[in-house]
Amino acid sequence: MDDARELARSGCPTGTVAAAGYQEKGRGRVPGRTWLSPPGESLLATVVLRIPEMGFALPELPLRAGAAAALGIEDAAGIAAQIKWPNDVMAAPPGAASPRKLAGLLCEAHGESALVGIGVNCGQESFPEEIASAACSLRQCCGRLLPPSLVLSAILARLKSLVGSSDAWRDVVRARLYRRGEPVRVDLLGSGEVVQGVLRDIDERGWLVLELSDGRLRAVGQGELLSSP
Numbered sequence: 001m002d003d004a005r006e007l008a009r010s011g012c013p014t015g016t017v018a019a020a021g022y023q024e025k026g027r028g029r030v031p032g033r034t035w036l037s038p039p040g041e042s043l044l045a046t047v048v049l050r051i052p053e054m055g056f057a058l059p060e061l062p063l064r065a066g067a068a069a070a071l072g073i074e075d076a077a078g079i080a081a082q083i084k085w086p087n088d089v090m091a092a093p094p095g096a097a098s099p100r101k102l103a104g105l106l107c108e109a110h111g112e113s114a115l116v117g118i119g120v121n122c123g124q125e126s127f128p129e130e131i132a133s134a135a136c137s138l139r140q141c142c143g144r145l146l147p148p149s150l151v152l153s154a155i156l157a158r159l160k161s162l163v164g165s166s167d168a169w170r171d172v173v174r175a176r177l178y179r180r181g182e183p184v185r186v187d188l189l190g191s192g193e194v195v196q197g198v199l200r201d202i203d204e205r206g207w208l209v210l211e212l213s214d215g216r217l218r219a220v221g222q223g224e225l226l227s228s229p
Contacts, residue, residue: 001108001117004046008113014053015160019045019152041137043103043120043148047159051112054163058114059221062087062107063206065116067172068162069103072155073120077142084178085208085225089120093140099178100136118155122148173202178225185226186210195220 002025004018022039037044051058069089070081082090082099087106090099106117123145124137138146162169174180177199184199186208195218197210207219 001046001106001115004048004115004117005108005110005113008048008110008115012048014048014050016048017045017152017156018048019043019148037119038124041121041123043118043122043151043155045118045152047116047118047156049114049116049163051109051114054114056163056166057205058109060169060206061114061116062105063173063202064162064169065105065107065118065159067169067176068159069105069118069120069155070176071158071162071172073103073138073151075158076146076151076154077138079138079141081176082178083173083176085173085202086206086222088178090178091136091141093136094143096136100134102136102138102141116159118152120148120151120155122146122151167204170202170204170206173206177202184210186220186223187226188220188223194226195223199225 007016007018023037023044063086066083066087066089070083073081073089079091081102084090087104088101089103091102092099103118103120108115121135121137123139125139126132127135179199182199186195188195195210197212197218199208200211200217201209203209203219207221210218210220212218
């Protein structure tokens, strides 16, 4: 992300990609969260996009990117992927009781540039005990080692398509929306409020739509979908 930001400042064209074999300062959307990435085991890349050239509202970018990541992973690995609103990709390894985190995205805006950070667990055969039940890798899901460069190519092809499309991304997300139709809790980060309801859909903006206990629908524009119901 830091290298991509410098490339953007230097005037690189939209679509420029910065990639690494490992990173020492991985970070997530929520302050204090880190992304573990031992050398050679993960896809770690950031794509530079020029905001004036995108042709859609900036808040749509995380879900468009998430849709591209899910489709690219499906193309490369032949597995089913789910999108955990707003910025994770989930998959279920054989024998797992529920999907686990396979990939994460981090989108940032700097001036007229938007950065799409992509991290995908590719070659890990195991994870530290504290995250073993919550994380997975492509190797665990499909039983073979996929080069990160192959996965990146598939994701970039899908990203190019979805950044240029008007609304195809919504159908992709809806079809893969993690825990759709289930009771969920959403932490409205920074407000101290946790909203509970049945996850029904995303709206035209990409906001999460919850059905509350009294039957009303509430759209949530930012927050974190909590792991427990």
